[in-house]
Amino acid sequence: MVATKVLFIGGTGIISSAASELASMRGMDVTLLNRGESRRAPADGVEVLRADISDANAVDAALAGREFDVVVDMIAFTPDQVQRDIDRFEGRTGQYVFISSASAYQKPVARLPITESTPLRNPYWQYSRDKIACEDLLTRAYRDRAFPVTVLRPSHTYDKWTIPAFGGWTAIDRIRRGEEIIVHGDGTSLWTLTHASDFAVGFVGLLGNSLAYGDTFQITSDFVYTWNEIYSILGRAAGAEPKLRYATSAAIERAAPERAGQLTGDMAHSVVFDNTKIRRVVPDFNPTVALHHAANEIIEWHDAHSELQRIDPGVNALFNELIG
Numbered sequence: 001m002v003a004t005k006v007l008f009i010g011g012t013g014i015i016s017s018a019a020s021e022l023a024s025m026r027g028m029d030v031t032l033l034n035r036g037e038s039r040r041a042p043a044d045g046v047e048v049l050r051a052d053i054s055d056a057n058a059v060d061a062a063l064a065g066r067e068f069d070v071v072v073d074m075i076a077f078t079p080d081q082v083q084r085d086i087d088r089f090e091g092r093t094g095q096y097v098f099i100s101s102a103s104a105y106q107k108p109v110a111r112l113p114i115t116e117s118t119p120l121r122n123p124y125w126q127y128s129r130d131k132i133a134c135e136d137l138l139t140r141a142y143r144d145r146a147f148p149v150t151v152l153r154p155s156h157t158y159d160k161w162t163i164p165a166f167g168g169w170t171a172i173d174r175i176r177r178g179e180e181i182i183v184h185g186d187g188t189s190l191w192t193l194t195h196a197s198d199f200a201v202g203f204v205g206l207l208g209n210s211l212a213y214g215d216t217f218q219i220t221s222d223f224v225y226t227w228n229e230i231y232s233i234l235g236r237a238a239g240a241e242p243k244l245r246y247a248t249s250a251a252i253e254r255a256a257p258e259r260a261g262q263l264t265g266d267m268a269h270s271v272v273f274d275n276t277k278i279r280r281v282v283p284d285f286n287p288t289v290a291l292h293h294a295a296n297e298i299i300e301w302h303d304a305h306s307e308l309q310r311i312d313p314g315v316n317a318l319f320n321e322l323i324g
Contacts, residue, residue: 004028004029004069004070004207004208005028005029005031005067005068005069005070006020006023006028006029006030006031006068006069006070006071006072006207006208007031007032007033007063007068007070007071007072007093008020008030008031008032008033008072008074009033009034009053009071009072009073009074009075009076009085010032010033010034010073010074010075011032011033011034011042011046011048011074012032012034012038012040012041012042013038013040013074013075014157014158014159014161014162014196015074015099015154015157015196015199015200015203016072016074017040017042017043017159017196018159018196018197018199018200019072019196019199019200019203019204020032020042020043020046021043021046021200022197022200022201022203022204023204023207024043024044024045024046025043026204028204028207028208029047030043030045030046030047031046031047031048031049031068032046032047032048032049033049033051033053033059033062033063034048034049034050034051034053035050035051035052036048036050039161039307039308040161049062049063050062053073053075053081053084059088067092067093068089068092068093068094069093069094069095069208070093070094070095070096070097070207070208071085071089071092071093071095071096071097072096072097072099072207073085073096073097073098073099074099076098076099076134077127077130077131077134078130078133078134079130079133079134079136079137081134082098082134082137082138083137086137086138086141086147090141090145090147093148094148094208095148095149095150095207095208095212095213096138096147096148096149096150097149097150097151097152097206097207098134098135098138098149098150098151098152099152099154100131100132100134100135100151100152100153100216101127101128101131101153101154101155102114102153102154102155102218102220102271102273103122103125103127103128103131103155103265103266104120104122104128104129104131104132104135104153105118105119105120105121105122105153105271106118106119106120106121106122107121107122107123107124107125107128107264107265107266107269108269109269109270109271112270112271112272113272113273113274114218114271114272114273114274115218115273115274115276115277116153116216116217116218116277120132120135122261122265122266123265124261124264124265124266125260125261125262125264125265125266126261127261127262127265128261128265128266135151135216138151142214146214148213148214149213149214150206150212150213150214150215150216150217151215151216151217152203152206152216152217152218152219153216153217153218153219154194154199154218154219154220155192155194155218155220155271155273156191156192156193156194157194157195157196157199158193158194158195158196158294158298159195159196159197160294160297160298160301161301161308162298163234163298163302164193164230164234164291164298165227165230165231165234166182166183166184166263166267167181167182167312167315167319168310168312168315169302169308169309169310169311169312170310170311170312170315170316170319171231171234171242171315172234172235172238172299172302173309173311174316174319175231175234175235175238175240175241175242175243176238176239176240178240178243179243179319180243180244180245180319180323181231181242181243181244181245181319182245182246182247182252182318182319182322182323183227183228183231183244183245183246183247184227184246184247184248184249184252184263184267184268185227185246185248185249185268186246187226187227187228187231187244187246188226188227188228189226189227189268189269189270190224190225190226190270190271190272191224191225191226191227191230191267191270191271192220192221192222192223192224192271192272192273193221193223193225193230193291194219194220194221194223194287195221195287195289195294197289198221198285198287198288198289199219199220199221201282201284201285201286202217202219202275202278202282202285203219205278205281205282205284205285206278206281206282209281209282211281212281217277217278217281218273218275218277218278219275219278219285220273220275220287221287221289221290222273222275222287223287223290223291224272225291227267228244230291231244233291233292233295234291234295234298234299236295237295237296237298237299238299245322245323247322249263249264249267249268250264251322252318252322255318255321255322256314256318
């Protein structure tokens with residue numbers, strides 16, 4: 001049996017590292033195309049090609065006219081970038097996988113749980129509006145020319161390299177030093193966290209899967225927490241109980257305009273997902289890694305890697321301003 005040939009554009013991020021590793025473990029012929037600047041090493045057994053996807057000549061030279069059963073673009077965020085992929089890979093791949101975002105769903109959320117049929121509308125966050133525009137472009141390409149697209153909508157996905165909370169390691173450092181941290185709202189909105197290893201099972205199960213062509217899937221876990229619980233779990237793993245102070249999402253974004261829309265367009269809303277659809281198409285998708293299992297690994301990994309213990313002076317200043 002000939003292995004499925006999969007090209008990951010990117011391939012060393014939170015989602016793509018876990019997915020490319022699992023795809024390789026399952027016997028797929030995996031190639032990564034990236035600039036080689038990630039802190040995560042590629043999985044064993046995968047081929048790595050070096051090129052910046054925005055450099056057409058470099059990509060042509062790296063790919064040398066090759067064709068793939070599946071092309072996955074992990075780093076396409078705008079319609080121009082998606083159109084670039086359509087122009088390059090139409091007729092050269094049996095499936096094109098686009099990574100959209102669950103943040104594209106309507107905000108405020110009208111009802112829970114969220115399903116793939118929940119409307120797409122986010123007037124608050126440009127990132128989400130761009131993802132919606134990308135989906136619109138790909139839907140037209142599928143309807144008009146049968147371009148073989150599969151759209152995936154992850155929510156907040158994390159691994160041991162990442163702190164799944166606002167403020168990142170800066171928040172952990174403040175918790176350990178007994179300083180207060182800012183939480184949006186009153187900390188009781190619901191938030192779904194998905195470990196990358198769980199996400200990868202659903203992801204890889206869709207690669208080369210004809211049931212996924214022309215369709216859209218959200219892939220999240222069923223582990224739902226309040227933000228108070230998230231910080232409490234991370235704090236216990238770090239050895240200290242967090243001291244929480246609250247501020248409205250609007251106030252935080254006014255104080256940090258570079259984060260405009262990140263809270264009001266996503267994290268401030270309760271999000272709970274119905275994963276019936278992905279489970280029907282990928283029966284072995286069954287998330288098992290809860291945050292209280294992963295938190296110790298996350299903190300231990302960061303403690304063992306000083307380069308990950310990055311204190312963001314901007315986050316510290318933002319917290320101090322809102323506290324003050």
